[in-house]
Amino acid sequence: MRHRAALATFVVVALALSACAPVAPYQRGYLARDDMALDGNPGMAKALEKTFAAKEAASGGATVGGSGCGCN
Amino acid sequence: MRAALALPILVVPAKAGAADVGEVGITVLGYKERGLIRVTEPVLWGRARFMEAWEVQGSAAVDIVSGASPQFVSNQSGRPVQTITGASVEDYRKLFDVKATRHFDDFALSVSGAYSDEHDYRSRAFGVEGRFDFNQRNTTLAVGYGQSNDRVSSADDPTLDAPRDTREYLVGVTQVLSPTALVQSTLSAGRGKGWFSDPYKVTFTFFPTGLPILARDSRPDHRDTLAWLTRYRRHFPEARGTLQTDYRFYRDDWGIRAHTLEVGWQQTISETLALRPALRYHTQQAADFYSPTSTRPQPAVLSSDQRLASFGGVSPSLRAIVKLDNGFTLEATLGYIYNARNLRFGGSGSPAFETLRAYYGIVGITRAF
Numbered sequence: 001m002r003h004r005a006a007l008a009t010f011v012v013v014a015l016a017l018s019a020c021a022p023v024a025p026y027q028r029g030y031l032a033r034d035d036m037a038l039d040g041n042p043g044m045a046k047a048l049e050k051t052f053a054a055k056e057a058a059s060g061g062a063t064v065g066g067s068g069c070g071c072n
Numbered sequence: 073m074r075a076a077l078a079l080p081i082l083v084v085p086a087k088a089g090a091a092d093v094g095e096v097g098i099t100v101l102g103y104k105e106r107g108l109i110r111v112t113e114p115v116l117w118g119r120a121r122f123m124e125a126w127e128v129q130g131s132a133a134v135d136i137v138s139g140a141s142p143q144f145v146s147n148q149s150g151r152p153v154q155t156i157t158g159a160s161v162e163d164y165r166k167l168f169d170v171k172a173t174r175h176f177d178d179f180a181l182s183v184s185g186a187y188s189d190e191h192d193y194r195s196r197a198f199g200v201e202g203r204f205d206f207n208q209r210n211t212t213l214a215v216g217y218g219q220s221n222d223r224v225s226s227a228d229d230p231t232l233d234a235p236r237d238t239r240e241y242l243v244g245v246t247q248v249l250s251p252t253a254l255v256q257s258t259l260s261a262g263r264g265k266g267w268f269s270d271p272y273k274v275t276f277t278f279f280p281t282g283l284p285i286l287a288r289d290s291r292p293d294h295r296d297t298l299a300w301l302t303r304y305r306r307h308f309p310e311a312r313g314t315l316q317t318d319y320r321f322y323r324d325d326w327g328i329r330a331h332t333l334e335v336g337w338q339q340t341i342s343e344t345l346a347l348r349p350a351l352r353y354h355t356q357q358a359a360d361f362y363s364p365t366s367t368r369p370q371p372a373v374l375s376s377d378q379r380l381a382s383f384g385g386v387s388p389s390l391r392a393i394v395k396l397d398n399g400f401t402l403e404a405t406l407g408y409i410y411n412a413r414n415l416r417f418g419g420s421g422s423p424a425f426e427t428l429r430a431y432y433g434i435v436g437i438t439r440a441f
Binding site: 007013020022023024025027028029030031033035036037038041042043044046047048050051052054055056057058059060061062063064065066067068069 | 097098099101103111113115116117119129131133135165167169184185186187188190193195196197198199200201207208209210216217218219220222236238240241242243245246247248249250251252254256257258259260262297299300301303305307309314316320322324326328330332338340346348352354356359379380385387403405409411428430432434436438
């Protein structure tokens, strides 16, 4: 039930976002900058994600299909 | 290249020929926790787009863990405290993952696989993800499914060989907001079942009268999770800087509720140098069955693992990025982690939580081709 509520909220937010005025391809120079990347350097991102996941109860969110660890 | 690969709505500038664009890199993580664990992790990774429609990325890493690990929580001294027991641990974990993506006109299909192995834990995972571009490629919708099949064992208990299986579902949207801003919001739900207890952790509880209880870590045999991650990027051309903000809400059926916010600012200093100071804040509510002491009789589920406690943490970091003319990029990050019970947002944390202080450094070199 809570998952459905979260999904419904997500859909509303997604629809609201897609109503933004379109940006033409020739206007996307800034968006292609390295510092606009959502994931950044893969090696650095993996190392940081694992470091915090080993010390906190929460993890995940960006992708699916990653392997787990014992992290004792 | 990095931004283009991460954001399918952007057109990747492709060169003619079979091998179009790509990157390879190596990073090394060093992590040191005061008085406890030390971790070294080299990661080798690469990604390439070729034949215009195919994209492949993969990585291999080794975790080298050494030092002492907290195993006991005991109240023998009058209040529950973590106790370091046994000899120093030494553990190696090997990780591999690969992801292949086939691009069509307004659609991309990815298949991924991952494998990790350590002496007491093995994990095999795969994932499938589809991305749909529409709204003149200003909007990308992603849906995904992932599954991991893990085996848990223990150096202390040769009879332990238990499964832990997880299925994950993902839906996400990436939206271009303006020529200088974009946002991505991703919702992922996981359903796990199997062995979730930590075979090395024990709760030792003394009572005013009678015998003490030695309780092994015992967690539910299922875990349903929900993580909602939203990432925002905005470039400020006049300031030559980019705001990078990530926020994640997490909840699960163990009673854990967590909020994690990271705000970074990447400042271009010169054509070759950029600096990125960042601050990460995490706060979480404890699992329902977390307790540093046992009751009598011993409850069916109980864990004194302080990662399941209520606490908060701050982590400042500074990254330097140096771009060289020959296609090489050097990156170095230094960070500090401070987790404490009084940093929990909206209330005090678990009284038995012991403050964590740790340092980490990551250095990496990337070569674009």
